Amino acid sequence: MNLVLPQKTPDARVGEIIKLAVMAVGGQGGGVLTGWIEALARSQGYVCQATSVAGVAQRTGATIYYVEMAKKGELEPVFALAPAGGDVDVLIAAEMMEVGRAVMRGFVTPDRTTLIGSTHRALAVSEKMAPGDGIADADEVRAAAEMASQKLILADMDGLAVAQGSVISSSLFGALAGSGALPFPRDAFEDAIRASGKGVDASLRAFAAGYDAAQSSAEEPVAPETLPAxxxxxxxxxxxxxxxxxxxxxxxxxxxxxxxxxxxxxxxxxxxxxxxxxxxxxxxxxxxxxxxxxxxxxxxxxxxxxxxxxxYDDIIRVADLKTRAPRMARIHAEMGAKNGQLVELTEFFHPRAEEIVSLLPAGMGARWEANPKRMALMDRLFNKGRRLRTHSLRSFLMLHFLGGLKGYRLKTRRHQVENAHLQQWLEDSLKPLDDDYALSVELLRNRRLIKGYSDTHARGLTKFATVMNAADLLHGRKDAAEWMGRLREAALQDPDGKVLEGAIQTVRSFV
Known part of the structure; x- marks a missing residue:
């Protein structure tokens, strides 16, 4: 016997719930933005619930904030605690790769979702770790967002906010108002900002900029700052x-x-x-x-x-750059410090024994490098993480003194090594010039593999030597230049060098 259960009619009021998700990176004011949305909804006679799901510290903590709201009625609605794929009305992404993450997770659908995003970038750790250009292609994200969303609003919300002396949460809130995705008037949005009582004027200016960008439905470029020559x-x-x-x-x-x-x-x-x-x-x-x-x-x-x-990047160069007046002025501007306000600044250093010995006179430094006991002693004394609070006179003068050693630099062991390496690189690069012009060009371009200082510099030197040595394996091949470029790109793909190792094995199979 078959038992037929009565079919329940879905409650029509479920469809009246507005579902909104905010995807933000730590420090972008996602919590503030969510608070404004809550206050806005309640001021307009809606019941509202907001939750947040914190992510790992991939980019100082990517967090999903989720808000559900519905008109107040006789019965209290039961809201969900997290967004579900295909069931989000408004998705706000505070960074371009968060736009892509929202699309990949299925939160954005063409039948219902208004997608509001900022086109600026806050690079992920994986993008920063790549020895070469590891930045993901924002154009691909934009194309995917255009196909996935019902309505798309993209602009440099961070630039718009900074231009008004505020933060991105304000311009995103303005874009939400300008999108028309919520059934509330502009005045109600602005009242929510005023009720917060903090940085109201700047927030309202950034709100207006975001509102205008959404109304135009096109990216509003921020005029680049004109720097004097x-x-x-x-x-x-x-x-x-x-x-x-x-x-x-x-x-x-x-x-x-x-x-x-x-x-x-x-x-x-x-x-x-x-x-x-x-x-x-x-x-x-x-x-x-x-x-x-x-x-x-x-x-x-x-x-x-x-x-x-x-x-090249030596300790003298790093200290010089860290104590220059334009850098200090930029930090004060980014922090919003006013005249007379003190800004505390901490610089992080982790010098190895090699960096310390490289500052010695060339002959002495060479002898110390050849003595394992002395290098071990230097490592014990200096290979420790250090925090220099350069807003204090003692630490600032220490760096300022180091940065002023330009006149001594050309006598150091580091300069001796760098100059010898430069001459050898040029000699090796020009060897095949008469027979293979393109290969000489590619060998010169291999210098791109060397950058930074300390461990980063050491890893770059290792990859550089590996790629340059492959010239002997490629000697006489018509496609030698093409393969040299491939090897360099392989070296730039990952910090561990596994891709480069595989490429070198391929080249060796030719011999």
Whole structure:
């Protein structure tokens, strides 16, 4: 016998529940935005419930805030605690990759979801760890969002908010109001901000910017800040030397001039005009072996990477950059500090024995590097995490002193090593020039693998040596340049070098 159960008619009031999710990274005010939405709903006679599901600290904690609201009636509705795929009316994403994550999790559907997102980026750890450019393609995310959503609103909400002296939660709240996804007037949204009582004026300005961006349904670009051209100051003798160097750079072949000018400025800023002369001397030797037949590609490549090699990151450079006035002014501006307010600043350092010994005079440093006992002693003394509170006079003066050692830098062990490495790299890169111009260009580009300092620099050197040594395996092949580029890209893909190892094995199979 079959038992037929009576079918229950779904409660029509379930469809009246408005479901809204906010996906935000830690520090972006997701909780504040959710609080405003709650206050807005209750002020308009709605019952409301908000929950949050904290994520792991992938980007300082990606959190999903979930809000359900419905008109107040005789019976109290039972709200869900978390969003479900295909059952979200409004999705607010406070960063472009959060837009992608929302689409991937199925929260965004073309039959119902209004998707509001910010186009700016807060890079994930996986993007930062890649030795090369590990940044995900935002255009792919945008294309997926356009297909997945019923209505899409994308703009640089962070830039809009910062331009008004506020934070992104304010502009996102304005975009929510401008989208028309909630049945509430603009005044009610603004009253919710006023009721919070904190930073009201700036928040309302950012709200208005977000509202306008949503109304236009197009990205409102923030006008880039116009920075004044750097004003060079110094003794007349040095300024005259600088003008002479600029004249030498301007006399180079036209395709080389721009990069040579930028490279010259970089190395002079790193050291002095004498160092700039050495840079142009190196570049002149490359230009002498190049020609317009190849569009001066070898020289253009050399102009970029010789400058990068000469302006290496040592302790002197790091200390100099950390104590410059423009950096301090930028930090004060980002913190919103007013005149007379103190800003506490902590710098994190973790020097290895190698970094300390590299500051010694060249001969002494070489002897210390060759002595395991001395290196072990230096490691015990210095290989510790340090926090320097550079708002204090003692710590600031320590870094300022280190940053002022430019005159001593060229006598150090580090400079001796870097200069020898530079000369060997150029020699190895130019060996195949007469027979394989393209391969020489690719060998010069391998310098891209070396960057940073400490452990990052050491890993880059290892990958650089591995890729450069593969030139012998590729010697005589018509596709040698193509394979050299592939090896470099493999080295840039992951920090562990597994992709590079596989690529090297492939090359060895040719032999």
């Amino acid at each position: 750097p004003e060079l100051t110094g003794p007349d003798r040095e300024l005259a030397r600088w003008k002479t160097l600029q004249g030498r750079a301007d006399s180079l072949p036209e395709p080389v001039r721009e990069l040579a000018g930028n490279g010259l400025m970089k190395v002079v800023d790193f050291q002095d005009c004498g160092y700039g002369e050495a840079y142009l001397d190196q570049l002149d030797r490359i230009v002498a072996r190049d020609s317009a037949e190849h569009d001066w590609l070898l020289s253009v490549t050399a102009a970029k990477y010789i400058a990068n090699a000469m302006a």
